[in-house]
Amino acid sequence: MLPPSQPTGEFSLAAIDLNDCAQGAWEAIIDRDQLLATRARLVGAKPIHNGTARRWLLSGIAVCSVCGKTVRSARGITHPTARRSDGSKAPSKTYHSNRCIDGHFHRNGAVIDELIEEICIARLAEPDAVTSFPNPDDGVDVAKLHAQRSAAQGRRDALIAMVSDGTHHSR
Incomplete structure (x- = not known):
């Protein structure tokens, strides 16, 4: 959907x-x-995470090929050189990046995220993709959840009706 x-x-x-x-x-x-x-x-x-650990696709998941430590997100800053006809520099810009915490690499994260997205979409488009996901029986009682949701929606609707017609009294 x-x-x-x-x-x-x-x-x-x-x-x-x-x-x-x-x-x-x-x-x-x-x-x-x-x-x-x-x-x-x-x-x-x-959410159960600290900071931007999962804000970017590979942060906290990928590992550095040199030291094996996890890759983290960072903010890169461009350092333009004077290439304009008047000798001035273009303004610096910040961008999302991925880096090794020990400094072995620092790369533009948007380019890497785009590549990872393409790889994931291509894999999920394969006919056997559904077999890649486990289907554990986690004991979720779907019927009970539906009943709880319906009850909660009914309570919400009743409260909305009470507030809108003025029958709600605060203490």
Whole structure:
């Protein structure tokens, strides 16, 4: 399912109404019940990470080929030389980068992220991609989750109705 677009920098998983999502042109990897169960676990959950460890694709996952330590995200800064006709330099710019924490390399992260995205998309487009994902029985009771979601939606709708018609009294 493809969610409707959201403004850049304002992504909210909770704001996506699954009824507004478009059906993809490919076979689903998970069914709707699994999607709802997973979404219920993720929406409102505080991320378990420190800083930007997973903001970029390889940060904290890739390792340096020299020392074996994990790659981290960093901010690179361009240092332009005087090449303009008037002898002035272009302004410095900052960019996302990947680096070894011991300094063995420092590379433009956007280029690397783009390559990794292309590789992942190509792999997921293969007919056997679904076999790459384990299907553990994690004991999730999908029917119970549906019932809990329906109950919560009913309580929310009742509260909205009370507030909108003025029957809600604060203490």
